[in-house]
Amino acid sequence: MTAPAGAGAGADGPGRAAAAVLLGNWTGASTVPSRTLYPHQWSWDSAFVAVGLRHLSPRRAQRELEMLLGAQWGDGRVPHIVFNPAVPHDAYFPGPDFWRSTGAGARAGAPAYLQSSGIVQPPVHALAALLVHRADPASSARRGFLRRVYPRLLAWHRYLTADRDLGGAGLAAIVHPWESGMDNSPSWDGPLARIEPAAPSSFRRADLDHGDPEDRPTDLDYGRYVRLAADYRDTGYADAGARHGFAVEDPCVNALLIASEEALAEIAAEVAAGTGAGAGAGGTAPAADPGVHRERAARLTEALVARLWDPAAGVFRARDLRADRPVDEYGVAGLTPLLASGLPPAVVRALRDTLAGEHFRLGELPLVASYDLKGRAFDRTRYWRGPAWFNTAWLLERGLRRHGAYGAADALRRAVPAGAAASGFAEYVDPLTGAGRGARDFSWTAALALDLAAAAGGWPEAAAPAAAGTGAR
Template structure:
């Protein structure tokens, strides 16, 4: 019987030739399992997050997938990112969903006929094909492109990978730093709870109360066909999501004209933008072209992040609601992800580390990081982003711990991620207290990031 690794074309597997396989039997089993998930979720041009719940291409999912795929096939990892970026809008935005036309519309909601990107988004520069959503997700893509390049620089140079993606990545960041600077203070704003990727976080509750939900009969929740209602957002919250998306669509996806009843500055989103700017500076150096300002922009963004969102008393970064101008009094994992930023002030790093290892986020049952404070009033260990531990945020925080020299805690988090990924069947997320698998199984970014930590144990490829 063939191993999942054997299912990749030989032309797709140069990265396997120069990377030693794990020697421990458990690691080899986990590696094969992760490869099986990624191969099974590959569509021919990109990777779906899940064959059941998420049958299209998602933006930050694809970035995380590429990070893991680089250890199996650099060429396939490149194609993952290139496929996503080919759906970029003329204004620079990278849509959060690229729809597969072969998938029936009723397989997922909101479907292409809801977003109507090619018509409603025409003025904003949406492509005629493929159909996409009109909102965005966190900018992990430049970091992913740089890591994919570093996995096999010779192959990357031969194919001109960085030269092709750099202009698109730069345009993507330009969009966020101009059209999405809704607060006028240098940070990118998100205009829908789906944009920061942590859809149902209690950090959005206060802002969402301003939004009148769409009528229950105006939409059908396809997510409940594949997920237990106790794990998913409530009908009330979902109705608000639909209303926000419809209002944005009806404004032609114009960031200046849309009402934006939900508009916040999110720490994770902006931390990833900073890291992406630094990755773009690395890409410019690799290509031998002048840095047009990415390093300087990263420094300005870091200063704005600390000035606007850091809460020294709480020991983490807060979401800022742009309608009230005030920070949101909730402790979400988004406030810890800026540990990923390399040039934070030392006292900020020290306090973030203390918060991460303290009673709010130290989930000793799994060694993972809950998505919301264990001590928080809204903590729920099973409901989407209101407490469960996710593998992508664990990977980001593990990388941040390594960046700032907290190697013992980074190793503990790495071990917890690998243990829970394999033990849960590569679940979408887990109960942070018990490790019980929740959401979809055979989830792509769980497999990809486990594979990355197996092949890059320190979690900090240069």
């Protein structure tokens, strides 16, 4: 089942190489982002992986999401890491001994049968589930895939819109930079500056065993991440009513929540037309009402524009809830609200202009930098402080296409598979040269390259024999 090291550089063509990356990172139950740097299951990684896996094995794509949602807590949160008990505890930090989910998370309903982290990641899961279902509707219906995941996705969104509405304006807040998925973004520098870092002697960074220190977060930032996570753990992972050292309304988290609410409306319609919603994590059987999700998506979109849109800058800003002010940075997260179908046309036009303008230069450069090319903290190689990522390119391709910007969307549709293959399916790339940085044979890079190549009529047919030969179907 495992592929050789360096599968991303395979000589049998990019489709087979991408399939080999996903097969090589499959553990038998789920897919790790990277065999070295990230040896467990990550939340939004698995959603993106499922999007690509659906072209090789819809059944395996369904299982990827089912395994993740099986780790859901009683309060509805989907943890950002589900730990593989077969992996040594010191292979990744913070590991299960740090998070202590079964003890510290007991009041929040953490499962007693597995270990996970206690924070979350962006909610792209319902969108992924809908796309996986569409890859093979007959198989999905036979297995009751949507009926089983719908209640869990419903509980997940309720957690975000209720427990995490820390600003009281309807948007979900994050309580740790890791929850944004864009961990080391300069957008977090201001809110993080208030945090006293954990003592360097209190932890050991396993990421530096496998990553170039020039690519990774600094020791100072990492110490702050550890402090925030430990403080959250020590409150029993409490949300509403707790005092959070870091509390931010992030545009990407909320854009994905909107896109996933829109997807949940379509899932609810499928479920309602079938045999019912089935039992959820708490044993209830919620009614599947598409209208509820459409209304929630509309309310979230209205709140997103009212709270986070900066018309003078032409970008959505994160909002620091502790300081009650927007974060004055241009980040790729501020462009992802293009995913929301209900954005006002003037906002869409401004976002397109910002993408093509001096801060991101889409059209001149093939991919989109994670941070302002002219920004004070731009670094073309350091994690989320400038490098271009394939998952954000996939999101922007989808958002641009949704709003009729077909030329720009088509350019990204071509650039992602080409850049992914050329980089050895790198975790991220230098936005100016396309040179690979971070881990290689990275799962979501291979998965999303497969997806966009398939949309353009390319790779997956060539990849299918490689997948079928190892039992992926």
